[in-house]
Amino acid sequence: MFTKILVAEDFDSINIALVQTLQTLDIDTIEYTKYCDDALLKYKKSIADTNPFDLVITDLSFVQDYREVAIASGNQLIDALRALNPNVKILVYSVENRAHNIRLLFEDKNINGYVHKSRNSISQLKTAITHIYNGSNYISPELEHLLHKQNNLEIDRYDISLLQYLAQGKSIDDMATTFLQLNIKPNSKSSIEKRVARLKDLFKAHNNIHLIAIVKDLGII
């Protein structure tokens, strides 16, 4: 079993529960931090001491407080950890349930497990740790379907960024030029309009405002 685990989680109550849970698994060293910055620091030190952590368990969202931080989110922490050691095992423990975000964690950041904070997440956490130790990935059963592409209501990365730009108040015109600059295709006004129209149709939205309200409610963006 893992001997050295690092936990990054801002809420103290969840930290307490995590540490207690890991203790029941007979992990030798358990360290926890409430800030991503501290987590990265501890990880760096463990490398310097040639005794790196086997596994990092991290939340995604960290509440901002009085303290100035360099790393503000779990996503950024994961990037920093992967830059130091592409092979470190990473287990995400979060309430996030948006298909797109979770899929990106596995596909782009190569995380090894995702446990959804919920009514029965602690037992899942134990299972996840064993799975990861044995070299396989883990995702909470209730979210498993999110990784299967079909289930995704036929919306892809392009649609998501389209919706995000819309929600930021960009006009179709702006988007056309932005997409052209970023070499994102399609990038014509007409195509973008068509895509938005398709999304409105898909979500039965009366207009763009309604569309954004709906996808926000569904947690798609």
Add this chain to the structure above:
Amino acid sequence: MFTKILVAEDFDSINIALVQTLQTLDIDTIEYTKYCDDALLKYKKSIADTNPFDLVITDLSFVQDYREVAIASGNQLIDALRALNPNVKILVYSVENRAHNIRLLFEDKNINGYVHKSRNSISQLKTAITHIYNGSNYISPELEHLLHKQNNLEIDRYDISLLQYLAQGKSIDDMATTFLQLNIKPNSKSSIEKRVARLKDLFKAHNNIHLIAIVKDLGII
């Protein structure tokens, strides 16, 4: 000190931490539930047994799962508890930080304490319990300013319903006729446009879509 405490909290990890924390306070009886329905049931039973709980600690938001529930939120649970016993001590433990919602808890539902889930909430929780036991109310220091009225975002019910109609995809034209029928004033196209423009200014939104995205994020609608 309190001898009998009931906890209503859906996440198992937080439940674990709460129970562990309460144990350090030497509470005789600690019961916890992951559903509001169960919490109410336990509370009713404790009354039937003429040994009611002294204090109920509850979350506000409960994730919906496969189980059908009658009481879906902490707010509803509090109403049900108050109906049974207007004097039961209630402590809310939640991530909610919207001024309006927290103010209503104290003003309308007469809760006795509010602890904000955060990096240092467990020690606040202990303090809150002592405060409440001694007959005074408690609110997390970082949220205390929310109870002082001057924190008035200058948006009223009219603005809220305006935003809600907008989010439903209604056009300004539609709203003008709807408001006329409902005898809501002002109801001219021009006035409604002006109000929306004022809200966009207030929230620094680029257009209506952006505005709805912002107020959705802020939880105003």
Add this chain to the structure above:
DNA sequence: TCTCTTTTTACGGAAAACCGTAAGGAATAG
């Protein structure tokens, strides 16, 4: 009452969204 201020309403032109049609291009099957 009258005056001053604020709110509501009206209007008009520019910009953007909305929506249908159609042409151009790439991918694919035969």
Add this chain to the structure above:
DNA sequence: CTATTCCTTACGGTTTTCCGTAAAAAGAGA
């Protein structure tokens, strides 16, 4: 290679938003 299909782009007309100006109505204070 050709035919078909799907995706992308172009275009134009209608509707709605956007934003300024200004008049009418309502409210406040003396």
